[in-house]
Amino acid sequence: MASANFLPSEDQFLCSVCLDVFTDPVTTPCGHNFCKNCINDYWNTNNQNMCPLCTKVFFSRPELLVNTLFSGMVSQFRQSTQQKASSSSSEQQESRPGEVPCDVCTGTKLKALKSCLVCLASYCETHLEPHLTASRLKRHQLMDPVENLEDRMCLKHDKPLELFCRTDQTCVCMLCTVLDHKMHNVVPLKQECEGKKVELQKTEAETQEMIQKRRLKIQEVQHNVKLSEEDADREKAEGVQVFTGLKESVERKLNELITTIEEKQRSTKKQAEDAIREMEQEISDLMKRSTEVEKLSLSEDHLHVLQSVQSLNIHHPPPTKDWSQVSVPPASHEGTVRRAVSQLEGTLSNMMKTLVEVEMKRLQKFAVDVTLDPKTAHHYLILSDDGKQVKHGDVTKNLPNNPERFTTCICVLAKQSFSSGKFYFEIQVKGKTEWFLFLGVVRESINRKEEITWRPEDVYWTIDLTNGNKYIAAADPPVLLPLKSGPQKVGVFVDYEEGLVSFYDVEAAALIYSFTGCSFKEKLLPYFCPGHNDDGINSAPLVITPVGVN
Structure with a gap:
């Protein structure tokens, strides 16, 4: 809180109520200075006209006067502070999403460097300066900037949460230890935090180990998928090769079967055609002889008949084959298909043996x-x-x-x-x-x-x-x-x-x-x-x- 000695100390220009630079400073009859709104709000809240610094009670609300000299000094100090803030803001970082902004900055919010557990506010480099220079503010508890500073205050006693109750496993203030948590096992937050950090480090190590195991398992699964794909590709290629060979073998055997049947049929047909041609030739010769004999039998020229009979040699017909003993039976194809399939079965058996041999060689790796x-x-x-x-x-x-x-x-x-x-x-x-x-x-x-x-x-x-x-x-x-x-x-x-x-x-x-x-x-x-x-x-x-x- 500032005293009215007008020394050029920054502490003089801070209102003891709001702990910030005076705004519209006024002076009470006891000689102390406050922000006009701060002292009025204080009196309205307490329902008593008392000086916040010396606790002097006024029977009626006194008239608040403006100390012209002091007001001018405050104005000069505020202007100087704003100039410093303006010159240093270009060097400071603007608050980004996820970072704690300064609670005092107007307009562009700069990144807070510290938070005060007493003021329940966060300050950038410029606005933090009073806490670093003013003797009274130096006693405030500063920490790395955090949001929601109200959550760090005891809701019941409006005091900072500085201790940890191990009995109830909760953060407490100093008043809690003598009231609600009396006789409980209470330790400073730092001590409990260090123990928790050890547990967190252990948990982190266990978590990292679990992560590593899962990463290794992912690699194993990916490797197995790759092996599976390679096996599938190999099996498909082998299947295509085997069944292509099988198809070619079946087609080859089918062609051989058809060729065998057709060749046998052609042989039978040729034999029949040769016999028919020979018999047709004999028929032609016999019909010619029959025509000559019939012509002679109808002739009235006795001499010609007798002379021709001798040349025809009717008692000795031309040589012919005894066709009663000749036979051209239909070709028999019984068993041809079975024999072809049997040969194919042998091929398949050899192919199956080769496949099993390859399969068993692969099994040996297991x-x-x-x-x-x-x-x-x-x-x-x-x-x-x-x-x-x-x-x-x-x-x-x-x-x-x-x-x-x-x-x-x-x-x-x-x-x-x-x-x-x-x-x-x-x-x-x-x-x-x-x-x-x-x-x-x-x-x-x-x-x-x-x-x-x-x-x-x-x-x-x-x-x-x-x-x-x-x-x-x-x-x-x-x-x-x-x-x-x-x-x-x-x-x-x-x-x-x-x-x-x-x-x-x-x-x-x-x-x-x-x-x-x-x-x-x-x-x-x-x-x-x-x-x-x-x-x-x-x-x-x-x-x-x-x-x-x-």
Whole structure:
């Protein structure tokens, strides 16, 4: 608040009510100066005629006089301040959207440098100067410019929110700590803010980690889409090539079939035409002889008749073919189409084998290292030390009945499980007369304490050899597989997302069977059942072999 000593201090020219440069300054009887509107509003609000500075009470509202000298000094100070503001405004930045404007600037609003929590106003560089020079204003609390300064005041006590109540998790003022929040755990805003900043930094680090993971996942998805597009383009190109070749092969076989039939028909037709031409020639010769004979028989010239008869040699007709033994049967085309289709079938078979060979080479890149899990093995089974072979031992072993172990079905699972993507492995079945029950993959939740039935119910996807010559896919109903010869090594391929399980005869490069449209909802595990020993007849082990090694 300014005192009336007229010293050339900027503090003298600030109204103690509005804390700004005097506007229409007036003097009270006690000698203090105020803005005319400020002192009148003060008296109207308090319903008491009292000086805001010395608290002297006037029994009636006094007459407010204008101190001419002081008013002139204020006018000069205001003009000087405006000149400074005018000269410095060109150097200061105009407030832009999103920035806090100066509350004092009229016309063009300049960017605020600080906000005052006491004045509840924001100031540009020029209008901030009194807070930096006036001793009384230096005690005000300044901060980086913010909007809505009213929100930083306690609504109940009209004091700055300087503290934080940890008990109620809210910002409070000094009066709150002795009234509404007495005995609560209260700390300065700065202390609580530093703790929150540590939490924010941790949250930011976690958020950045989540962002990075998602960016990596986006890259992975984009990479997979690119691979999918490349696979699709390759498959389309291969399909076009294969079906173009197939179409050309069919057209070639069709042309060969038509050519064969037509050539046979032409041969038959030529044979018939030659016979007809020869017979027509004989008919012509015979008709000529018949005409001569008839002419002679009607002649009255006896000498001519006798002489001509000798030359005709009527007792010896001209040589002719015995056509009774000659036959030109219609051409037979029975079996021609079947033989052509059979040849085409052979071509298709070779083409299919080539395709499967290419397909299996591609599957090898999804090869996984599979080892048997002894914790799941039935007590009759014998596993190799490396976990790559299993056979029936005929002798029960004393093993713990842990939850993972099969106790009824004589089988064992792999240690590895798969819940996404594609995987491929190979099993040697050479020398096996039966695999009873299964070979393939099963769901992790398969019941390991009961007998497995033929109904898969989305639990297992396997093939089975029984009685040494019957190959069956464990579908519903079971599918008898028409294999001409038993495989020596079986490849198993699974595409989790596609719902596909395929079995291959590795050496013959032939597809044995595929389960399609499967619904995989949990982990899958490779599954092996070597069958009973059968007095040594079926003693050969199932062997997990390295992929691509014969």
